[in-house]
Amino acid sequence: MFGKKTLAAAGLLAMTGAVAACGGGSSSAPAATGAAGAPSGATTSDFCGTFQKMANTTTPKQAADQLLAVGTPSGIAADARHGFEVLVDHLETLPDNAKSADLTAMEKGLSATDQKDVVAFTxxxxxACVPSTDSTPSAPSS
Structure with missing residues (x-):
């Protein structure tokens, strides 16, 4: 089961995706090739476990390094995989003490396609990684 760290990491990435989804950037600088070379055969358990292991003190660069090491599961859709690559490449460039303004600045450099793909990834x-509350058994009634 995934704990608070997973939810925090997913929230960070979802927030990044939400920032990207706000629009603004219409062109994107060529992405670094680093994330494109990340593995594409991770197990879902390893992939999700990477987020679970991240702490609130994990810097954007450390997060990028961890994501590059694990990669994505093979079943991920092409747009979501591209969103992973865009996000990781941009996480590598953020300062260790990144703030909302840094995310906004990052977003401004994303094309509409990159924005859409980051949202697909998040x-x-x-x-894949956040347990559904629909499948959680309800407490027995007394």
């Missing part, structure tokens, strides 16, 4: 992350 959606995939939430579906």
């Amino acid at each position: 959606t995939y992350l939430a579906q």
Whole structure:
């Protein structure tokens, strides 16, 4: 089961996706090739476990390094995989003490396609790694 760290990491990435979804940037600088070379055969357990292991003190660069090491599961859709690559490449460039303004600045450099793909990735992350409350058994009634 995934704990608060997973939810915090997913929230950070979802927030980044939400910032990207706000629009603004219409062109994107060429992305670094680093994340494109990340593995594409991670197990869902390893992929999600990477987020679970992240702490509130994890810097954007450390998060990028951890995500580059694990990569994504093979079943991830192409747009979500591209969103992973865009996000990781941009996390590598953020300062260790990144603030909302840094995320906004990052967003301004994303094309509409990159924005859409980052949202696709954060959606995939939430579906694959955050347990559904619908399947949680309810407490027995007395």
